[in-house]
Amino acid sequence: MAAETSANAKAYKTAVIKIGSNTLTDDEGKCDRAYLADLAHQVARVRREGWRVIIVSSGAIPCGLEALGLPLRRPDDMPTVQAAASVGQRALLAAYDQVFSPYGMLTSLVLLTRRDTADRNAYLHARDTFRRLVELNAVPIVNENDTVSVEQIKFGDNDTLAALVACLANADRVVILSDIDGLYTSNPKTDPSARLIKRVDRITPEILAGASGAGSAVGSGGMITKLTSARVLGAAGIPLVICSGRAEDAVVRSLADDPIGTLFTGADVPHEITPRKLWIALGDSVKGTLLVDAGAARAIVEDGASLLAVGVKNVEGEFEAEDVVDVVDEAGFVIARGLARCSAESMRSGKADIAVHRDELILFE
CATH class of the missing domain: 3.40.1160.10 (Acetylglutamate kinase-like)
Known part of the structure; x- marks a missing residue:
């Protein structure tokens, strides 16, 4: 490898x-x-x-x-x-x-x-x-x-x-x-x-x-x-x-x-962008969208937290665990992209705890 x-x-x-x-x-x-x-x-x-x-x-x-x-x-x-x-x-x-x-x-x-x-x-x-x-x-x-x-x-x-x-x-x-x-x-x-x-x-x-x-x-x-x-x-x-x-x-x-x-400009990168996160951002096509509430958006952007399923207001598209998804705020603005921790069906049914882990989430400034 x-x-x-x-x-x-x-x-x-x-x-x-x-x-x-x-x-x-x-x-x-x-x-x-x-x-x-x-x-x-x-x-x-x-x-x-x-x-x-x-x-x-x-x-x-x-x-x-x-x-x-x-x-x-x-x-x-x-x-x-x-x-x-x-x-x-x-x-x-x-x-x-x-x-x-x-x-x-x-x-x-x-x-x-x-x-x-x-x-x-x-x-x-x-x-x-x-x-x-x-x-x-x-x-x-x-x-x-x-x-x-x-x-x-x-x-x-x-x-x-x-x-x-x-x-x-x-x-x-x-x-x-x-x-x-x-x-x-x-x-x-x-x-x-x-x-x-x-x-x-x-x-x-x-x-x-x-x-x-x-x-x-x-x-x-x-x-x-x-x-x-x-x-x-x-x-x-x-x-x-x-x-x-x-x-x-x-x-x-x-x-x-x-x-x-x-x-x-591409200056002042606020956090380390690992090769894995760059792959998440560009390597595969986006399979779904997670609309998050204001609290969840603030937590992942300002605090570098994982996206919890409780902060997801709506799930769009059909995807499985490890598929790439966009994270959008209440205004419909894409703020991050990451790997889903579970399927769209599991998120909709309330069976998930973490929607996207912080280690598999890249933020867009």
């Missing part, structure tokens, strides 16, 4: 760069090779400044559709989606290799599904693989394995996958290169007075309430998925930058001390 040791001090910093489909493709929906060439140049620059880089890249399906001569829009049937992904993964990696190799950068391919991280042992081995690839100075190109993914094992979006990879690799910063400039006070497409928020130290319920879902036929994520990832990364002490991937020198500027876009 993989060892669960903390990372040793290192002489370099690790950045996880996530590139969305809208950023990677041109106006026709094809893979933008000129953009990739500029990306390689920027990665080479930041590597000279002491950064090691992992790239979480969307774009396999558009690349596959292009190679197969199919219409450049996401197919409606799953077999065609998965066939396009199969062809597209090869084409996408070849495109990365073509532009990275002139700089002496060796790329590798890592494809993941929820099945690969839901198992505790597999999660630890994935962690060790990422860290070893970075130590060997490779540039891993990571994507969800859409060729075999089905709904039950999908991450759903590469924002979530980027957060997972960052925790696995013990990253120092995550950058989401998107088709938006960052987080605004309101929707800039409909509100001309909307202002870019340069720094966010805490994601409040009001910020989450203002986020919208996916706004593109190409991408699968929206601002809400980015904010959800930012909360997990914040709990792990990893800063996140969201910026326009098409901005000049976006990668270089996003890794600067005063980055472009919106910086979600």
Whole structure:
């Protein structure tokens, strides 16, 4: 079994760069090779400044559709989606290799599904693989394995996958290169007075309430998925930058001390985040929700207590013991995530004492 040791001090910093489909493709929906060439140049620059880089890249399906001569829009049937992904993964990696190799950068391919991280042992081995690839100075190109993914094992979006990879690799910063400039006070497409928020130290319920879902036929994520990832990364002490991937020198500027876009700080982690808790936060999909009263919320957030079953007001979903559940307060705000100590049926019937133990509970600030 993989060892669960903390990372040793290192002489370099690790950045996880996530590139969305809208950023990677041109106006026709094809893979933008000129953009990739500029990306390689920027990665080479930041590597000279002491950064090691992992790239979480969307774009396999558009690349596959292009190679197969199919219409450049996401197919409606799953077999065609998965066939396009199969062809597209090869084409996408070849495109990365073509532009990275002139700089002496060796790329590798890592494809993941929820099945690969839901198992505790597999999660630890994935962690060790990422860290070893970075130590060997490779540039891993990571994507969800859409060729075999089905709904039950999908991450759903590469924002979530980027957060997972960052925790696995013990990253120092995550950058989401998107088709938006960052987080605004309101929707800039409909509100001309909307202002870019340069720094966010805490994601409040009001910020989450203002986020919208996916706004593109190409991408699968929206601002809400980015904010959800930012909360997990914040709990792990990893800063996140969201910026326009098409901005000049976006990668270089996003890794600067005063980055472009919106910086979600990851400082001042209030408690030790063990590898096990990071696995709970990101390794498996959430199976249910526990709505807790004000007293229980205060006890787990302020006192670091376990969640007692008596403090659970409502149980949503069907889950078994050891499944991942979200803990929400009376306002519906997710304050923690953990492993259920018993099934949903046992909690509803009043047979449980502890709903989630503190050692298996990660708090979101």
